[in-house]
Amino acid sequence: xxxTKGSPSPISELNVxxxxxxxxxxxxxxxxxxxxxxxxxxxxxxxxxxxxELWSDLGxxxxxxxxxxxxxxxxxxxxxxxxxxxxxxxxxxIPLFMIVISPSIAGPILAAHGTDEQKATWLPGIAxxxxxxxxxxxxxxxxxxxxxxxxxxxxxxxxGWTLNGQKYWTSGADEADALLVVARSxxxxxxxxxxxxxxxxxxxxxxxVMQEIDSALTLPEKQFVIFYDNVEVLEHNIIGDExxxxxxxxxxxxxxxxxxxxVANGIGRYAIEAGTNxxxxxxxxxxxxxxxxxxxxxxxRSHIEVQSSRLLAAHAAQLFDAGHDAGEASNMAKFCAGQxxxxxxxxxxxxxxxxxxxxxxxxxxxxxxxxxxxxxPVSEEMILNHVAQHSLGLPxxx
Amino acid sequence: MNxxxxxxxxxxxxxxxxxxxGSHTLDRSGKLILDDSDAYGVEMALxxxxxxxxxxxxxxxxxxxxxxxxxxxxxxxxxxxxILVSDDALKGSDALGTAKVLAAAIGRVGADLxxxxxxxxxxxxxxxxxxxxxxxxxxxITFAKSVAIDGGTVKVDRQTEAGYDEVTSPLPAVxxxxxxxxxxxxxxxxxxMAAKSKPIETLSVADLGLDGGQVGAAGGRQVITxxxxxxxxxxxxxxxxxxxxxxxxxxxxxxxxxx
Ligand SMILES: Cc1cc2nc3c(=O)[nH]c(=O)nc-3n(C[C@H](O)[C@H](O)[C@H](O)COP(=O)(O)OP(=O)(O)OC[C@H]3O[C@@H](n4cnc5c(N)ncnc54)[C@H](O)[C@@H]3O)c2cc1C
Ligand SMILES: Cc1cc2nc3c(=O)[nH]c(=O)nc-3n(C[C@H](O)[C@H](O)[C@H](O)COP(=O)(O)OP(=O)(O)OC[C@H]3O[C@@H](n4cnc5c(N)ncnc54)[C@H](O)[C@@H]3O)c2cc1C
Numbered sequence: 326x327x328x329t330k331g332s333p334s335p336i337s338e339l340n341v342x343x344x345x346x347x348x349x350x351x352x353x354x355x356x357x358x359x360x361x362x363x364x365x366x367x368x369x370x371x372x373x374x375x376x377x378e379l380w381s382d383l384g385x386x387x388x389x390x391x392x393x394x395x396x397x398x399x400x401x402x403x404x405x406x407x408x409x410x411x412x413x414x415x416x417x418x419i420p421l422f423m424i425v426i427s428p429s430i431a432g433p434i435l436a437a438h439g440t441d442e443q444k445a446t447w448l449p450g451i452a453x454x455x456x457x458x459x460x461x462x463x464x465x466x467x468x469x470x471x472x473x474x475x476x477x478x479x480x481x482x483x484x485g486w487t488l489n490g491q492k493y494w495t496s497g498a499d500e501a502d503a504l505l506v507v508a509r510s511x512x513x514x515x516x517x518x519x520x521x522x523x524x525x526x527x528x529x530x531x532x533x534v535m536q537e538i539d540s541a542l543t544l545p546e547k548q549f550v551i552f553y554d555n556v557e558v559l560e561h562n563i564i565g566d567e568x569x570x571x572x573x574x575x576x577x578x579x580x581x582x583x584x585x586x587x588v589a590n591g592i593g594r595y596a597i598e599a600g601t602n603x604x605x606x607x608x609x610x611x612x613x614x615x616x617x618x619x620x621x622x623x624x625x626r627s628h629i630e631v632q633s634s635r636l637l638a639a640h641a642a643q644l645f646d647a648g649h650d651a652g653e654a655s656n657m658a659k660f661c662a663g664q665x666x667x668x669x670x671x672x673x674x675x676x677x678x679x680x681x682x683x684x685x686x687x688x689x690x691x692x693x694x695x696x697x698x699x700x701x702p703v704s705e706e707m708i709l710n711h712v713a714q715h716s717l718g719l720p721x722x723x
Numbered sequence: 724m725n726x727x728x729x730x731x732x733x734x735x736x737x738x739x740x741x742x743x744x745g746s747h748t749l750d751r752s753g754k755l756i757l758d759d760s761d762a763y764g765v766e767m768a769l770x771x772x773x774x775x776x777x778x779x780x781x782x783x784x785x786x787x788x789x790x791x792x793x794x795x796x797x798x799x800x801x802x803x804x805x806i807l808v809s810d811d812a813l814k815g816s817d818a819l820g821t822a823k824v825l826a827a828a829i830g831r832v833g834a835d836l837x838x839x840x841x842x843x844x845x846x847x848x849x850x851x852x853x854x855x856x857x858x859x860x861x862x863x864i865t866f867a868k869s870v871a872i873d874g875g876t877v878k879v880d881r882q883t884e885a886g887y888d889e890v891t892s893p894l895p896a897v898x899x900x901x902x903x904x905x906x907x908x909x910x911x912x913x914x915x916m917a918a919k920s921k922p923i924e925t926l927s928v929a930d931l932g933l934d935g936g937q938v939g940a941a942g943g944r945q946v947i948t949x950x951x952x953x954x955x956x957x958x959x960x961x962x963x964x965x966x967x968x969x970x971x972x973x974x975x976x977x978x979x980x981x982x
Contacts, residue, residue, distance in 0.1 A: 345919075346915050349792075349795060349910070349915045353799075353910050353915065387912035387913055390912075400912040
């Protein structure tokens with residue numbers, strides 16, 4: 326019995342795992358994800374549903390909560406472990422968006438700033454995948470400038486707050502049990518800056534209206550504009566301290582960047598594997614097309630780009646897990662991964678000739694998913710701003 | 724209920740393979756992984772131990788270079804401990820030599836039931852487990868598609884070409900399982916982390932009280948004299964359906980005398 330189903334890709338990847346357990350995690354997740362494969366995700370998208378079967382397998386095995394504290398149902402590992410889980414799914418052709426949101430953003434923020442009660446209520450479910458929390462920060466009129474957020478939390482006389490405002494691009498809101506909402510909770514100071522607070526709002530709270538965005542992404546997760554119209558937030562649903570929202574959100578932003586890099590790196594690997602297999606087997610003249618350097622070099626170049634970007638992501642995860650400042654490395658990792666993935670996919674599509682544009686080959690339908698990582702969760706330009714200012718010490722440009 | 728599972732660690736079937744010059748044996752110098760065939764045995768053993776309400780699952784493996792990666796996978800699934808026999812003297816072992824080693828290692832455990840796969844993925848002679856049974860003086864039942872324990876006996880549905888036989892045997896016994904017997908679990912993250920600290924006892928041929936001349940190339944009764952390329956298969960016939968597709972397939976199958 327020689328099984329090919331579930332076999333890892335034959336392409337040699339740089340080993341970024343620093344322990345036999347991480348290697349075992351990688352091969353286990355790879356096998357699980359490849360037993361579903363890209364065909365599964367395509368079906369799920371077509372049927373307009375969520376990848377529930379895979380999600381629940383990942384949750385039951387503890388893979389969605391590898392990085393969360395053990396006392397709240399997590400695995401007690403780190404972002405390096407979660408990045409392995411995310412990358413291996415994407416490398417199997419299954420970029421799972423919800424992992425980048427609920428476990429990667431909401432998980433660490435709650436673990437760092439939630440009360441014991443909030444942690445006990447939410448973390449075990451986030452770790453098992455039974456609960457999902459979406460992240461609602463971006464607004465149409467504020468965009469990348471978080472200081473301009475206008476969604477407002479007004480204290481109510483009897484305790485708690487009332488939320489009013491509008492967000493856009495809140496991914497997966499319809500399948501989420503709660504929304505992590507960033508809102509201004511104070512009057513603006515003389516520079517026009519407002520202090521922000523962070524709230525966990527159950528999605529069935531009256532006053533929440535979701536409007537689906539007609540997006541180009543072929544993903545199970547849908548994208549939403551959300552209107553918060555006199556939404557009542559209970560006193561125990563504020564996360565951490567009032568007016569400290571911005572600082573607290575940072576607990577989830579580096580993990581989000583690392584997670585995003587891991588998806589993009591996985592997509593890059595998936596594309597290179599597909600391109601390489603095709604180049605090795607497709608023959609139109611005397612030799613397989615992969616014998617032509619014009620075909621082979623772009624794939625080799627992409628392999629170098631994706632591997633470099635994996636090393637950078639692993640480094641960022643290591644810094645984060647060790648409790649060091651991982652901001653610079655996480656942003657750089659996301660930047661490189663977004664470019665490496667888009668390049669790899671573009672080249673893999675080119676290698677496939679006309680088939681590259683047929684949905685049957687599972688490449689062109691990934692295009693906007695990969696392309697998105699150049700824009701979200703933070704745009705390339707903002708990362709360049711950050712690097713210019715913080716790494717190079719140049720004057721602040723915005 | 725103490726169960727021993729024989730698990731073979733093999734070169735990754737997805738990676739390119741090569742034969743060693745001279746001996747024509749598979750190059751086993753790289754990293755070895757758990758044979759997929761043995762994941763079924765491990766799962767079966769875990770389920771039987773659970774159903775029996777206690778007892779341990781012990782792994783036994785013979786592999787070169789002190790390899791434990793495949794054992795760690797099976798420990799991550801839930802087995803309690805492992806015995807690895809690794810010794811340069813084992814290089815060039817044939818199935819009988821392997822069986823001697825496995826039998827000696829199993830003898831140290833005191834098992835109620837010994838499970839192996841029907842055949843391995845790389846050598847696939849399917850002869851090792853029955854030889855182990857013979858050496859231990861135990862009954863053996865092969866091709867199990869279901870296994871149940873009932874007091875001091877094991878009940879097996881044994882796959883045959885025509886259907887299956889219902890076989891009952893007293894314990895201890897050796898049972899080989901097919902891929903259909905159970906669906907192996909994926910190791911969980913907790914399982915992977917716990918496997919790190921589970922005991923693996925590594926033994927040499929001498930530790931087992933075996934004589935180097937009985938095992939390995941020295942004791943081997945099987946020699947691979949030459950290896951030839953498998954004959955290329957003829958391309959299949961493609962039947963294009965022009966309304967008569969079904970009839971043409973029926974005719975084709977009739978010619979083969981399969982219907
Ligand atoms: C598929 C998808 C999923 C998303 N999911 C979520 C989610 O779940 N939750 C959530 O809250 N948000 C989400 N977002 C929003 C995402 O984070 C934002 O789109 C992103 O941060 C950019 O904000 P914006 O679209 O308002 O762009 P803008 O801020 O309007 O920027 C427009 C362009 O101008 C550039 N620009 C702006 N300011 C500067 C400057 N100072 N210097 C140089 N260039 C500048 C930007 O880089 C960008 O190219 C998602 C977006 C997408 C596409
Ligand atoms: C020429 C030659 C050289 C070899 N060199 C080496 C060597 O250098 N080092 C070495 O360790 N082995 C070596 N072997 C042993 C070989 O890899 C097999 O273990 C042995 O021949 C069994 O054959 P098989 O794979 O056909 O097993 P099968 O009879 O098809 O196996 C059936 C089941 O028995 C169990 N089983 C079989 N082998 C093992 C094992 N090794 N450990 C645990 N359970 C097992 C498994 O459950 C397996 O699925 C060599 C074999 C040959 C023929």
